[in-house]
Amino acid sequence: MAATTADRGSTVRPIKPRSNRPGPFLVDLYRSSVGKKYVMALTGLAILGFVFFHMLGNLKMYLGAEDFNHYGEWLRELLVPFVPRTVALWLLRVGLIGAVGLHVLSAYQLTVINRKARATKYQGRRDYLAANYASRTMRWSGVIVGLFLVWHLFDLTFTGTGYHYVRGLPYENVALSLGRAWNAVIYIVANLALGFHLFHGTWSLFQSMGWNNPRFNAWRRGFAAAFTALVVIGNLSFPIAVLTGVVST
Ligand code: HEM
Numbered sequence: 001m002a003a004t005t006a007d008r009g010s011t012v013r014p015i016k017p018r019s020n021r022p023g024p025f026l027v028d029l030y031r032s033s034v035g036k037k038y039v040m041a042l043t044g045l046a047i048l049g050f051v052f053f054h055m056l057g058n059l060k061m062y063l064g065a066e067d068f069n070h071y072g073e074w075l076r077e078l079l080v081p082f083v084p085r086t087v088a089l090w091l092l093r094v095g096l097i098g099a100v101g102l103h104v105l106s107a108y109q110l111t112v113i114n115r116k117a118r119a120t121k122y123q124g125r126r127d128y129l130a131a132n133y134a135s136r137t138m139r140w141s142g143v144i145v146g147l148f149l150v151w152h153l154f155d156l157t158f159t160g161t162g163y164h165y166v167r168g169l170p171y172e173n174v175a176l177s178l179g180r181a182w183n184a185v186i187y188i189v190a191n192l193a194l195g196f197h198l199f200h201g202t203w204s205l206f207q208s209m210g211w212n213n214p215r216f217n218a219w220r221r222g223f224a225a226a227f228t229a230l231v232v233i234g235n236l237s238f239p240i241a242v243l244t245g246v247v248s249t
Pocket of ligand 1 (some may be wrong): 051054073145149151156174184187194238239
């Protein structure tokens, strides 16, 4: 074996050949790019479900404090007495944390793989521009939504941000938080970024799963646009409702 100058005088350890033995099916699948895309698509689907039902649940704030706070309590009471209080909610939370973690991990790993593969250029300049625009949009919108999520948890779940937070009174917390102009701006900007992410994510989810028959492309685009519009309009309505006094403590 040829040793480099840097190796001279030190013991050269032989490089262990990577085992070609197959691992568990799901682990092997995840190692491939296609497997990572499946993971992104399936975890994305779970997150879409959460985002949709979260918006739907938040619409209850238009029914008033009692209904909204009761809804928050109902989430903690899910499946009681079959399981103790908050257990079902915690299971959902753990599933959601897992889905978000895997979604971010596979996105990161696919970005690294794509960067390395970029040595082989796209056939056409238009394909290159389209793919590049989409992946750049997904990256910045994903980062904004991720940062927002951490801040949002501090704002309405842990401590409150700049107002007097009271655990167990989500209606009052939402009204006080969104009544602060800068908080409302953060909600509006983050939900616009979420809109970009959801639109492209919903569209490419079908692609990653192989559900991309050209006959369904118009339907796919329509679904992605309608779903995104519903979530974003619903979510933007909350800061606007608080700022205009429709929702207040
Ligand atoms: C204007 C839009 C939104 C409003 C008014 C809102 C409101 C709330 C409220 C009131 C809670 C606390 C619920 C409770 O403790 O009972 C909460 C929790 C949460 N929100 Fe939002 N949210 C909004 C947008 C979003 C978005 C866009 C995401 C994700 C991208 C999100 C993710 C979460 C998560 C993960 C939790 C924690 C759930 C839990 O642990 O129970 N929210 N939100």
